[in-house]
Amino acid sequence: MMQLVNHGVAREVSQGMKDGSAKFFELPLEEKNKFSISTAKEIREGYGQAAVTTEEQTLDWSDALVLKLYPSQMRNLEYWPTTPKDTSMEAIGAYASEVKRVGEEILRSLSLTMGMEKDVLLGLHQDLAAALRVNYIPPCSMPDASMV
DSSP, X not given: OOOOOSOOOOHHHHHHHHHHHHHHHHSXXXXXXXXXXXXXXTBOOEEEOTTOOXXXXXXXXXXXXXXXXXXXXXXXXXXXXXXXXXXXXXXXXXXXXXXHHHHHHHHHHHHHHTTSOTTHHHHHTSSXXXXXXXXXXXXXXXXXXXXX
8 A cells, every 4th residue: 555645636536536535425326226236247446335246235324436547448437426416427538538648658757767768667557457446434333333
């Protein structure tokens, strides 16, 4: 695990993604379920509990929104929220573009550090794969039963 700082992602882009994600998880369940993960299709993308492997399994301690970002032709837009406005395709797309830019910059820096031309590693990974996973962990519904 690492945290990258001074990456150049505009504060309004990252804050907008955070705020929009929070608003998405505040939506009524019926609205969020319009973008739900389908276990029948074996697609682990959309809203729900990504650890659920069967329709009978129930987990109420963590929700997630998982979306493929890159390569862009692999995006399943049917799972991308259209409401609220802050988590729309435009907001996610802006964040995705910045994440891709940072990833490319890291590859260029690694190339130079290894004594290669700056675009060598980027050339080997032209179709960078990236996904977005936003987690929401609500307050414990049974705090007396949890371990401290």
